[in-house]
Amino acid sequence: SQTIHQWPATLVQPVGSPLSLECTVEGTSNPNLYWYRQAAGRGLQLLFYSVGIGQISSEVPQNLSASRPQDRQFILSSKKLLLSDSGFYLCAWNPGRGGTEAFFGQGTRLTVV
Amino acid sequence: TQLLEQSPQFLSIQEGENLTVYCNSSSVFSSLQWYRQEPGEGPVLLVTVVTGGEVKKLKRLTFQFGDARKDSSLHITAAQPGDTGLYLCAGPKGKLIFGQGTTLQVKP
Known part of the structure; x- marks a missing residue:
C-alpha cells in the first residue's frame, strides 16, 4: 500500500532563517506531488506541484521554492523565512494518469518568530 | 477569484440536526471530491463523484454531483459530534x- 511521510510535524524558526520541509511517498511510482499551505480553518492554497523529477510548477510568487530530486521525494525550501510564511504546510500525492484523488501527509505546523 | 466556492463557511448545529454544504463553480469539472480534515491533520478523502447527477451515500453522508458537473453538495443526516471538522x-x-x-461544529 502507498504511504506518505512528511516531516517535521512542528517547526519554530526565526525570521531570516532557512527552511527545508521534506516529503516522501512509498509504494507508488511517478506520482504527482503537491505542496499546499493552509491558514487556520481555511482551504488549501496550492504552492507547487510536480508531475515528474525536476519538473516544478509554481502557483504563487513568494520566497519559497520546491525541488523534486527523486521520483518520490518533494522538498519545500526557503533561503530566508518571513513572518508571513507561518502556516500549516501539507504535502500530497496522487497517481496522475487520470487519477485525481489526493492523499495527504500529516502536515507541518511552521511558526516563524 | 476562487474557482470552487463553498458555502456556508461556518456551520454550528446541535446533534441530530441535518445540514447541507455546497460547492459551486462556473467551470465544468470532470470530477469533484470531498475531503474531511481534523485539526492538525491532513485532509482525508471521503468520496469522488464523476457522473453528472450522480448520488453517492456514505452512511449518513449523501454526496451529489450537479447535472452540469459544475457543483456538488454534501448532506449529513442526524449529525453527530464526531462529524465535527473542516x-x-x-x-x-x-x-x-x-x-x-x-x-x-456539531454540539452534543
Missing part, C-alpha cells in the same frame, strides 16, 4: 484545486 471540496484543473472549506 469539509473541503476539490476538483482537477490540471492540478488539484480546493474550495475554501466549510467548518462544521
Whole structure:
C-alpha cells in the first residue's frame, strides 16, 4: 500500500532563517506531488506541484521554492523565512494518469518568530 | 477569484440536526471530491463523484454531483459530534484545486 511521510510535524524558526520541509511517498511510482499551505480553518492554497523529477510548477510568487530530486521525494525550501510564511504546510500525492484523488501527509505546523 | 466556492463557511448545529454544504463553480469539472480534515491533520478523502447527477451515500453522508458537473453538495443526516471538522471540496484543473472549506461544529 502507498504511504506518505512528511516531516517535521512542528517547526519554530526565526525570521531570516532557512527552511527545508521534506516529503516522501512509498509504494507508488511517478506520482504527482503537491505542496499546499493552509491558514487556520481555511482551504488549501496550492504552492507547487510536480508531475515528474525536476519538473516544478509554481502557483504563487513568494520566497519559497520546491525541488523534486527523486521520483518520490518533494522538498519545500526557503533561503530566508518571513513572518508571513507561518502556516500549516501539507504535502500530497496522487497517481496522475487520470487519477485525481489526493492523499495527504500529516502536515507541518511552521511558526516563524 | 476562487474557482470552487463553498458555502456556508461556518456551520454550528446541535446533534441530530441535518445540514447541507455546497460547492459551486462556473467551470465544468470532470470530477469533484470531498475531503474531511481534523485539526492538525491532513485532509482525508471521503468520496469522488464523476457522473453528472450522480448520488453517492456514505452512511449518513449523501454526496451529489450537479447535472452540469459544475457543483456538488454534501448532506449529513442526524449529525453527530464526531462529524465535527473542516469539509473541503476539490476538483482537477490540471492540478488539484480546493474550495475554501466549510467548518462544521456539531454540539452534543
